[in-house]
Amino acid sequence: MLRDITLGQYYPVDSVLHRLDPRTKLFGTLVYIVTLFIADHILAYIAAAVFLTAAIRLSRVPVKFMVRGLKAVVFLLLISVSFNLFLTPGRPIFTIGFLKMTWEGVEIAAFMSIRLVFLVMGSTLLTLTTTPNQLTDGLERSLGFLKKVGVPVHEVSMMMSIALRFIPILVEETDKIMKAQMARGADFESGNLIQRAKAMVPLLVPLFISAFRRATDLAMAMEARCYRGGEGRTKMKPLHYERRDRMTYLVYLLYFALCVAIRFL
Amino acid sequence: MGIIKAVNLIFDYIRHDDEENKDEINHALRGVSLDIAEGSFVAVLGHNGSGKSTLAKLMNGILLPTEGTIYISNMSTSDEEHLWNVRKTAGMVFQNPDNQIIGNVVEEDVGFGPENMGVPTKEIWERVDESLEAVGMTAYRLQSPNKLSGGQKQRVAIAGVMAMKPRCIVLDEPTAMLDPNGRREVIRTVRELNRQEGITVLLITHYMEEVIDADRVVVMDGGHVVMDGTPKEVFSHVKELKQYSLDVPQVTELADELRAEGLALPEGILTIDELADSLAGILNGEKAWQSK
Numbered sequence: 352m353l354r355d356i357t358l359g360q361y362y363p364v365d366s367v368l369h370r371l372d373p374r375t376k377l378f379g380t381l382v383y384i385v386t387l388f389i390a391d392h393i394l395a396y397i398a399a400a401v402f403l404t405a406a407i408r409l410s411r412v413p414v415k416f417m418v419r420g421l422k423a424v425v426f427l428l429l430i431s432v433s434f435n436l437f438l439t440p441g442r443p444i445f446t447i448g449f450l451k452m453t454w455e456g457v458e459i460a461a462f463m464s465i466r467l468v469f470l471v472m473g474s475t476l477l478t479l480t481t482t483p484n485q486l487t488d489g490l491e492r493s494l495g496f497l498k499k500v501g502v503p504v505h506e507v508s509m510m511m512s513i514a515l516r517f518i519p520i521l522v523e524e525t526d527k528i529m530k531a532q533m534a535r536g537a538d539f540e541s542g543n544l545i546q547r548a549k550a551m552v553p554l555l556v557p558l559f560i561s562a563f564r565r566a567t568d569l570a571m572a573m574e575a576r577c578y579r580g581g582e583g584r585t586k587m588k589p590l591h592y593e594r595r596d597r598m599t600y601l602v603y604l605l606y607f608a609l610c611v612a613i614r615f616l
Numbered sequence: 617m618g619i620i621k622a623v624n625l626i627f628d629y630i631r632h633d634d635e636e637n638k639d640e641i642n643h644a645l646r647g648v649s650l651d652i653a654e655g656s657f658v659a660v661l662g663h664n665g666s667g668k669s670t671l672a673k674l675m676n677g678i679l680l681p682t683e684g685t686i687y688i689s690n691m692s693t694s695d696e697e698h699l700w701n702v703r704k705t706a707g708m709v710f711q712n713p714d715n716q717i718i719g720n721v722v723e724e725d726v727g728f729g730p731e732n733m734g735v736p737t738k739e740i741w742e743r744v745d746e747s748l749e750a751v752g753m754t755a756y757r758l759q760s761p762n763k764l765s766g767g768q769k770q771r772v773a774i775a776g777v778m779a780m781k782p783r784c785i786v787l788d789e790p791t792a793m794l795d796p797n798g799r800r801e802v803i804r805t806v807r808e809l810n811r812q813e814g815i816t817v818l819l820i821t822h823y824m825e826e827v828i829d830a831d832r833v834v835v836m837d838g839g840h841v842v843m844d845g846t847p848k849e850v851f852s853h854v855k856e857l858k859q860y861s862l863d864v865p866q867v868t869e870l871a872d873e874l875r876a877e878g879l880a881l882p883e884g885i886l887t888i889d890e891l892a893d894s895l896a897g898i899l900n901g902e903k904a905w906q907s908k
Contacts, residue, residue: 361720363758483720516720519762565715572716575676575708576776577700577732587727587740 362479367595368410369480373489375596379406380477382603386610387466387473395613396462399469402606403476412479420475421468428467435460483515485588492590505581513569521562528557619689619784619816620652620675620706626683627670627839644670646839647684652818652832654783657810659827659847660820662836663861668820671836672788675818676706689783704733707777709787713769713794722764722772723748723757729780740779747778750813751805767798771805778809784816785809791823799823824865828886835860848884867891 368376383402390396407414441455478486487508498504529539532553539550625648633639644667652658662668673679674686677693688706691698707729710716719725723744730740748754751771761769770790777785787806791799803819803826810817819826827833833850835843837860843850851857854864854872864872871885871894880898885891 361760363721363760482724484724512720513718516718516761520714565712568710568712568715569718571673571678572708572710573718573728575678575703575710576718576729576780577703578728579700579732583734584731585734585737585740587724587731587737587744589737 361482362412362416364411366409366411366480368406368476370595371480371599372590372592372596373481373485374493374590375592375599376477376481377486377489377493379599379603380474382607383473384470386607387469389610389614390462390466392613392616395610396465396469398606398609398613403469403473406473406476410476410480412476416479417472417475421471424467424471428464431467432460432464435463483512487512487515488586488588488590505584509581517562517565520565521558524561525554525558528554618652618656619654620650620818621687622648622650622671622674622684623686624649624684625671625674625681625686627667627674627679628682629670643839645674645681648836648839648841650834650841652784652816654816655810655814656831657807657817657829658819658832658834659830660818660834660836661822661824661827661862663822665838666836666860667839668836669788672708672786672818672820675786676708677702678708700733704780705782706784706786707780707782709770709773709777709785709790711789711792713766713773716773717761717769717776720760721757722753722759722761725761725772726757726775726779729776733780743779743781744775747775750778750809751775765798766794767801770794770798770802774802774805774809778813778815782815784818786818786820788820789822790819791821791826799826822862824863828865835862847886851886852883 383399386395387399390399407417436452436456437450439453439456439459441453444452444454444457446452481489490511491504491508494502494504529537533539537550537553539547539554541547542550625645626643627645629642629644630638631640631642646667648667648671660668660671670679674681674693675688677699680694686693688702691702691705693699693702717725718728726744726747727740730743735743744757745754748757751774753768753771753775756764756768756772761772764772773790774785774787785806790806791802794802806817806819807829809815819830821827828847830847833843833845833847834841835850835857842860843853843856851864851868854868857864863869865886867888867890868885871881871891875881875883879895881891881894885894
């Protein structure tokens with residue numbers, strides 16, 4: 352279950368999308384999300400679909416990786432779909448007891464799920480084509496102005512990048528602890544929700560302890576390699592916009608204009 | 617004076633209770649003096665709790681000595697001013713390969729040290745290229761460290777230290793969590809760095825097989841240096857080593873047993889070839905005697 356989360360899993364191939372500046376990609380994702388939320392017409396969804404498909408093709412990442420990322424939100428999707436189906440007032444299709452499915456509900460549910468699926472696929476694409484370090488670099492640079500008001504931007508971005516690095520390690524560790532406890536008769540699968548949640552406690556305790564131990568080790572290793580915060584640090588991969596980034600911004604502008612136009616037509 | 621010089625080092629781990637009183641004092645080092653020559657390969661042996669890891673952490677200022685001084689190329693680690701230069705000069709590789717890799721991509725991790733030191737971008741890339749080449753990991757430079765084997769991760773960690781251009785590398789049980797293949801991989805890499813790049817290596821370990829090729833072996837027990845010499849000298853004292861709960865290499869042990877049974881074998885046999893040669897010598901001698 353936990354392995355299905357593809358967020359923070361970089362897919363190493365060389366493509367146009369991989370080579371783009373992370374700030375460009377971050378901004379693009381933002382634009383894309385905004386257009387998804389202002390979309391209220393089928394044409395806007397088609398535009399978003401075209402935009403997404405083009406991006407996926409350019410990224411050279413197999414589609415199955417993005418689909419894998421969707422599995423994590425299936426539950427959320429199901430809930431929102433059923434709520435929309437039955438709780439939207441309008442022309443009824445049929446009723447079961449107090450539940451009433453409406454035409455408007457179907458329409459909203461359909462758009463809602465398309466929106467959600469596109470949203471997850473779009474943001475997964477960002478993390479698949481951008482190494483977490485580039486991503487945090489991009490965020491650090493884009494949000495650099497916050498440093499002036501005392502927000503520790505470098506520290507936060509370092510924390511994020513380390514968190515991302517340790518997700519797969521901790522997932523693996525959880526798996527190991529689970530198996531070790533299952534081998535001694537622990538039961539994580541049967542019982543109701545509360546019983547299952549209780550069964551997780553003996554799992555979380557060793558996991559937390561090990562995470563703290565790792566943190567101590569890592570802090571020591573970082574200090575041993577002369578880490579002392581953002582001051583006086585140089586970058587191995589400094590960010591600078593290339594021609595392709597300027598072109599991409601142009602594409603965003605056109606796409607955004609198109610979506611806004613659809614909205615107000 | 618060598619690149620590392622420890623003068624009468626004492627280190628205590630002090631545990632405080634709730635009222636900040638000294639609750640428990642653990643004497644990890646009780647007066648260690650060492651002088652390590654530049655370019656040498658020194659192995660530090662000792663069982664758990666002998667103080668060998670503490671010694672390693674003192675060498676690049678992660679821990680500061682309670683008493684005594686440790687100099688890394690004439691800079692005292694206790695001197696705040698020199699701390700970062702000390703860490704640049706003496707790089708450190710730790711036991712757990714997962715907990716010392718910071719980057720999400722191999723090459724980014726190798727570049728982490730130089731980035732912290734403020735090396736210009738172009739030079740960082742040169743250093744990363746060189747270091748990855750030196751440990752033979754160039755083919756994996758764009759991979760995620762999570763997909764590597766333990767031995768490969770440890771080589772990446774070594775590359776990360778190499779990129780800081782240290783004159784000395786301290787490895788704190790780098791092979792303890794690896795399988796035999798990974799162990800060989802790491803030790804081979806370290807030895808090559810020592811021979812080809814002339815980097816001083818201080819290898820802390822409890823695997824005997826890894827110390828055979830060292831220039832010098834230091835044995836620690838209970839916070840003291842108890843033996844110090846070439847591998848041949850140290851391994852001649854099988855009984856003494858056992859007293860410190862250390863094993864000797866299998867071949868050395870076999871030779872020792874044979875000698876106890878009355879065979880005229882020399883002391884300090886470390887490799888299978890040496891033993892085979894000595895035995896062949898004895899057998900030929902006997903044949904010559906019989907044919908007379």
